[in-house]
């Protein structure tokens with residue numbers, strides 16, 4: 036061990052270590068992630084039926100302000116001295132930045148992080164939302180100059196992100212409050228976040244899903260997924276081809292039960308039947324089984340695995356300024372063993388030829404190259420680093436380090452593995468590879484993202500391919516080392532690891548192992564019951580199948596509820612693969628926090644056949660199978676229904692009116708097909724732009740009216756898709772939009788009256804107010820028409 040005197044600087048300002056002792060790090064229920072956004076405190080839960088889940092009672096849903104856009108950092112930037120001599124000494128020694136770039140690097144770290152966001156949703160819809168934003172909003176924004184001469188450029192697309200679907204605003208949150216124009220933009224961001232059109236995400240955090248190269252048939256595991264920004268990208272990728280039930284799946288896992296509910300919230304708008312949230316320690320994530328076509332039980336291996344592991348997070352210094360105070364090299368040293376075990380488990384769960392992305396928001400080689408090198412060494416011949424230099428070509432990155440220096444809190448240097456005996460926290464696996472090893476490891480294929488290169492946070496990412504099964508010997512080693520870890524720490528971590536897999540080449544960990552059950556008291560989810568397995572509930576199934584005309588192709592065996600017996604309130608649907616996982620693993624203790632999309636919910640109507648109504652979140656899955664109760668409408672009819680809430684049927688276009696008149700009362704699907712005219716005029720003003728994607732929404736046909744059964748945020752989203760540009764509320768709050776996205780000053784009194792009626796009454800009476808005269812609307816551009824349409828026209832400038 037070398038004394039600290041050999042180093043560049045020797046300031047020893049006390050730094051508070053914010054890593055829990057290793058024994059606690061291993062116990063999921065006690066682990067407070069270093070990179071956590073916010074941990075919920077209450078263990079009380081209530082049911083959120085729309086997401087098939089229980090949510091912690093104090094969980095903040097939906098609101099952009101609460102969901103992160105407007106959350107002020109707990110510590111004000113001004114209060115924190117952005118200096119840490121240990122940090123500078125350490126990273127100068129590591130040479131993560133060339134000397135000539137050092138001052139740029141430090142300047143970037145000391146400046147606040149810009150605002151970045153991603154336009155979310157499946158590709159077709161995201162591209163349309165982006166077009167609307169660009170045409171109607173971004174293009175009108177100007178550079179803002181403050182009184183002190185500083186200026187902020189309008190938002191710009193992130194140059195390396197495909198299809199201009201991610202954006203960058205130079206102004207950090209504090210700046211936004213300084214200008215009226217920026218406040219307005221902030222309001223826009225909050226509103227769009229609420230509507231699910233955008234998601235705030237650090238630019239560098241968007242990289243790992245891209246490098247995973249996910250295809251719709253892939254089985255994907257996100258090992259440490261909460262709060263879920265990368266999970267959302269992964270789900271979008273398996274649905275990229277527009278299929279509502281692709282062959283693949285995404286399993287998003289997190290060890291923290293409460294953070295699993297963040298995942299529920301984050302992925303809510305995507306509503307994928309191929310998605311499951313689990314709650315396990317990733318380093319002992321259970322081996323999963325499915326049923327093969329021949330009926331035999333088989334082990335599930337994932338095609339893609341994301342190991343975005345817990346880390347010391349010093350790449351987030353620009354955002355989490357308190358790290359300036361607490362940073363010290365032991366943070367990384369404490370995390371290296373857990374990170375290695377998570378990566379190793381990921382490799383075990385990966386199919387041969389599959390890819391695993393290992394990423395951290397730490398700059399530290401002990402958490403990065405050392406973990407990767409450890410796995411390459413241990414599984415030589417089975418794992419290789421992938422060259423990703425041709426992917427995301429406009430993304431600037433630094434190659435992985437080939438050597439690094441191990442240092443403790445007092446800046447003593449550990450020069451060789453023999454020095455480990457001086458400090459039990461330093462492991463031999465942390466040391467850089469030998470010359471020979473460097474030849475074949477190709478550590479330069481790792482990527483480090485430096486803050487001053489693209490005005491981002493710091494980040495590390497490496498892509499590994501499994502080229503052959505991990506050998507039997509190595510699997511045993513894993514089990515033994517996991518067992519050793521469990522005995523050297525107070526937790527019984529991974530003691531259940533069992534190297535005796537039938538295949539003989541992978542470690543099997545069962546969800547029912549005693550270790551996995553240790554946190555069970557925190558896990559109390561409702562059961563998953565498939566309707567076809569409950570003969571006494573056959574009437575529910577038959578009623579639904581008959582009312583909506585589901586043909587023989589409809590996969591009724593995939594429908595489930597969340598209770599045994601009793602009155603079922605909601606019916607969900609999952610993909611065949613998810614069903615197979617539920618069926619084969621739940622009884623063995625797999626902790627599924629959430630899965631399935633709600634497709635039907637119990638209606639209050641007493642009328643025969645109306646007991647279960649369709650739900651908007653499941654319409655993309657159910658509608659293609661429906662042979663009854665589908666109405667094809669025009670975009671302007673759909674806009675009127677979304678806006679007016681319960682328009683009279685006779686105010687809609689003649690064809691739509693006819694279609695509704697042929698329908699009995701009850702829930703129905705209203706569809707406008709891709710390619711049909713939207714409500715937005717073409718540039719030459721002669722026609723209407725074609726709809727970029729099919730829009731489907733759930734309505735309720737009353738006696739004389741149509742009621743829109745779409746949530747308030749989704750309404751604004753669908754309005755955008757049918758061609759109505761985004762409407763921005765005033766930042767000063769004077770002009771507010773009501774639940775239906777309509778200006779409170781302009782919503783018609785009849786609609787307000789109807790909206791105030793209870794659903795039951797509206798369903799039974801159709802919500803009609805007794806008007807007898809036909810109320811035909813004029814086509815957009817015509818001068819005559821009822822008041823609602825006139826209002827819509829004036830809003831959108833037709």
Ligand SMILES: C[S@@+](CC[C@H](N)C(=O)[O-])C[C@H]1O[C@@H](n2cnc3c(N)ncnc32)[C@H](O)[C@@H]1O
Pocket residue numbers: 063066068070071240258259260261262263264265266288289290291294315316317318343344345346
């Ligand atoms: C860096 S964050 C993940 C961020 C996430 N991938 C995203 O993009 O939103 C690390 C996460 O790992 C979780 N975590 C910590 N220890 C874990 C373990 N042993 N197994 C699984 N998850 C763990 C934390 O709860 C935290 O949510």
